[in-house]
Each structure stands twice: as structure tokens, then as C-alpha cells.
Amino acid sequence: MNAIAVEDLVKQFDEKRAVDQVSFGITEGELLVLVGPSGCGKTTTLRLLAGLEPATGGEIRFGDKVVNEIRPKDRNVAMVFQDYAIFPHMTVFENIAYGLRSRRTPRRTVRERVPEAAKTFRIEHLLERKPRQLSGGERQRVALSRAMVRHASLYLYDEPLSNLDAQLRYQAREDILTLHREKRKPTVYVTHDQAEAMALGDRIAVMNAGKIQQIGTGPELYDTPHNLFVAYFIGTPSINLFELELEAAPDRDNGIVATGGGVALNLHPDMTERMRRHLGRKVKVGVRPEHLHVPRMAPFEVTDDNTLRGIVNLVEPTAAGSTVYLSTAEQTDFVATFKVRLPTSYLDQEVPLGVDMSKVHIFDAESGESLSGKA
Structure with a gap:
């Protein structure tokens, strides 16, 4: 059963x-990441969950x-904001305790919980300082400590x-996962950084233009994108x-070739x-950069049927x-990544690359929906 359920949510x-x-659901202890470009609706969705914005339509259920x-x-929601939202006139102790005191938590409980939370995030020695005396990373940990002292039903992070x-981001990710493991409560995390989403999310919801394009684990989104937007947004x-x-291959029984602009790639038999x-x-x-190989090092046989030629730019x-930027003879740009260093002597040279045709993706040119059955 979902601890948090959102159905047909609308904000106009x-x-x-x-x-x-x-629409989406979050199970108890799950961390769901909302990821997408600026203006896609992810932060507005977060604010609707927190009650900071009224919904135009749809339903939000806690249990x-x-x-x-x-x-x-x-609503008993703990939220960590992008700008940390800590009070400059209060000490670190007072900032962490603010949410507890506003709910009239007994003083003894406040005195117990605040130092414990501060110790978890390594700021117990800063409790008497003011925010102006702290670094950006320390302010971030104050905001996380304030969330930790709460026993909330839902934890929300807005691009924290x-x-x-x-360098600080890697440590902060660990701090957020520490808080999540400690609380084991449903959590929604908003970011525009797909690498951050892949590192943190149990599942990821990719958003664009106010809609969820696909929800899944990081590997699911990467390996089986439902449409062009997800395929292009996930992966660096x-x-x-x-x-x-797509045409019938003239020299091969039942074969299909994808051709145009000087490119001719025979589809894998599993896809024909x-x-x-x-x-x-x-x-x-769609071809992922890591699925292009130097022919002599490819883990499959490279022939004219699965070779892509490009000029090294x-x-x-x-x-x-190394990451290599190339273009076809028809000036279509593409990128390949290799686990070896390619010498700069290859610049301006045309090179053949083997395409792992078992891992290509095919999308409708107009709708952008996946056609290859990988979705």
C-alpha cells in the first residue's frame, strides 16, 4: 500500500x-526523485504536497x-529548501529547534533531540554560532538537522x-541518505540534475511540461526509455x-536497414x-555514446552492417x-565514450565505429514514442 498517493493532480x-x-504513489520508506528541466512542474508538485500551494484539481492522500x-x-511534513531557509538572527541550536518549539514540544525533548541531530551531521560544535559564521555546507547540514529532529509523515527536498x-555535493548526498535511512519515511526529492537523481532515488519520475513522462528505477529509465525526452534527458x-x-535490406532475407544521410545500420535480428x-x-x-566501439576492441563482430563513420572534431x-565528438559526412553530430585515451592525432580524421545494434533505441520521428519494444 502507498503511504503517499497523488492522483490526477493539477495546478493552474x-x-x-x-x-x-x-499521478504517482510512494511506499513507506521510499525515496522518489522528481527530475526534469527548469519550469517542468517538479517544484510546484512538491509545494502541492507540502500544502504551500492549493491544488486546482486532483487528490493528495497521506495513507x-x-x-x-x-x-x-x-500535514506533518518536513521540508528542506534550496536556500536552506535558516534564520540569520538565531543560533544553530535555535534554528534546529525551531520546528519543535513551534509545535510546543517539551523543552526536555528539544534539548535531547537537537544535539543528537547535530551530531549526526557533524555540527555539534557549531550549536552556538550564527548562520553568518557558517560555510555553505554547514548551513546545509543545519537544514538537514532541523528535518531530522522532526518525526514527519513525509520528507521533501527542493533542490537542496x-x-x-x-566536492560538497557528494558529502551532502551521503548526509541526505543518512537522514533517509534514519527515518525510513516516504521522501520526495526535486532536482534538475539527472546524475543526482540516479545516485539518490529508489525510483525516479521524469517530468516535462507539467507531465510525468516515465517513472522507474535509474537503470529502467536508462535502458528502456518510453520516449525521446526520457532517452535524451537521462544519461551523460x-x-x-x-x-x-526503415527499409527492407536488399541483400538480406527479412532484414531491415535504417538508412539516411550516409548512414546505413542493419537492425539486430531480435528487433526486425x-x-x-x-x-x-x-x-x-538512438545510440548511447558507450555503445560505439573502436572496431578492434568491440565485444561483437564489426561489419559494414553495423559501422558508423564519423570525422573526429x-x-x-x-x-x-576519453569522450570523442564526431560528425557524419552529412554533418550530423554525435558523441562516443571510450575507456581508453584516443590520441589527438585522430583530429579531423574519419574513423569507423562499431555500433552495438542489440542496444539501439528506435523512436517515432513525430510523436517521439518508443517503437523498438524496449519500453
Whole structure:
């Protein structure tokens, strides 16, 4: 049974529908991440859950209880904001204790819980300081400590790491997971960073234009995207997309080739039957950068049927190897990632790359919906 259930949630601002028929459930102890570009409706959804915005339509349930008309302070929700929302005139102790005191928690309980929470996030030595004396990472941990002292029904995070530098983000992720493991309560986390979503979420809901595009685990979203938006948004570097046409392969029984703009890729036998009804159709073929291989190092046989040729425009060294930016003869840009360092002598040279055709994705060129059956 879902601890939190959202059904057909709508939020209208004048002419703009910020949240459009959003539905999802969260089980007890689950961390759900809402991820998507700016303006997609993820923060508005979070504010609707907290009661900070009234819903235009739909229903929000905590357990069996509909909470649409219940005031924020009565929903028993703990929220960590992007700007931390800590009071500059209060000490760290007073900031952490604020939520407890506003609910008239006994002083003895406050004195017990605040130091315990501060110790969890390594700020017990800062309890008498004011926020101006703290670093950004320390302020973040004050906000997390304030959430920890609460026994809330739902924990909400609104892009809490966006103001931290890259090094502090990794530690802050661990702190958030520490809090989640401690409470084991339903949690909704909002971010625009898909890598952050993959690292934190038990499940991830990808949003765009006020709608949920797909909900699943990180590997599910990456390996079986339902549409072009999910495929392109999840993964770094983003998936390569080639606009091609499906045709019967002239030199192969029952084979299908995706062709156009100097590219010709024969579909994997496992995919040909389900794609036969789409012959003659314009499609977008998606290839992940890591599924392009130097022929002599490919874990499959590379032939003309699964080779993509590209001119090397840029070689970018990485800690794990290199990211290579290429373009076809028809000026379609694409990216490949390798676990080896490619010498810069390849710049401006045309190179062949083997495509792992068992892992390509095929989408309708107009609707963007998956055709390849991977969804």
C-alpha cells in the first residue's frame, strides 16, 4: 500500500498549467526523485504536497486521508529548501529547534533531540554560532538537522544541493541518505540534475511540461526509455539521435536497414519482426555514446552492417578514458565514450565505429514514442 498517493493532480496559474494530471504513489520508506528541466512542474508538485500551494484539481492522500484541504502546518511534513531557509538572527541550536518549539514540544525533548541531530551531521560544535559564521555546507547540514529532529509523515527536498560546489555535493548526498535511512519515511526529492537523481532515488519520475513522462528505477529509465525526452534527458553524455528511414535490406532475407544521410545500420535480428510494420517510416535511432566501439576492441563482430563513420572534431580526455565528438559526412553530430585515451592525432580524421545494434533505441520521428519494444 502507498503511504503517499497523488492522483490526477493539477495546478493552474492563469493561462499556464504548471502541473498536468500528475499521478504517482510512494511506499513507506521510499525515496522518489522528481527530475526534469527548469519550469517542468517538479517544484510546484512538491509545494502541492507540502500544502504551500492549493491544488486546482486532483487528490493528495497521506495513507487513507485526503489532505487537499489540510493546512501545511497540520500535514506533518518536513521540508528542506534550496536556500536552506535558516534564520540569520538565531543560533544553530535555535534554528534546529525551531520546528519543535513551534509545535510546543517539551523543552526536555528539544534539548535531547537537537544535539543528537547535530551530531549526526557533524555540527555539534557549531550549536552556538550564527548562520553568518557558517560555510555553505554547514548551513546545509543545519537544514538537514532541523528535518531530522522532526518525526514527519513525509520528507521533501527542493533542490537542496544546488548552492554547493561539486566536492560538497557528494558529502551532502551521503548526509541526505543518512537522514533517509534514519527515518525510513516516504521522501520526495526535486532536482534538475539527472546524475543526482540516479545516485539518490529508489525510483525516479521524469517530468516535462507539467507531465510525468516515465517513472522507474535509474537503470529502467536508462535502458528502456518510453520516449525521446526520457532517452535524451537521462544519461551523460546524452544519447545520439539519427533521423533515418526503415527499409527492407536488399541483400538480406527479412532484414531491415535504417538508412539516411550516409548512414546505413542493419537492425539486430531480435528487433526486425516488431519493426516490420514500420517499414517506410521516418524514425529516430538512438545510440548511447558507450555503445560505439573502436572496431578492434568491440565485444561483437564489426561489419559494414553495423559501422558508423564519423570525422573526429574534438577529443576530450576524462578520468576513465576519453569522450570523442564526431560528425557524419552529412554533418550530423554525435558523441562516443571510450575507456581508453584516443590520441589527438585522430583530429579531423574519419574513423569507423562499431555500433552495438542489440542496444539501439528506435523512436517515432513525430510523436517521439518508443517503437523498438524496449519500453
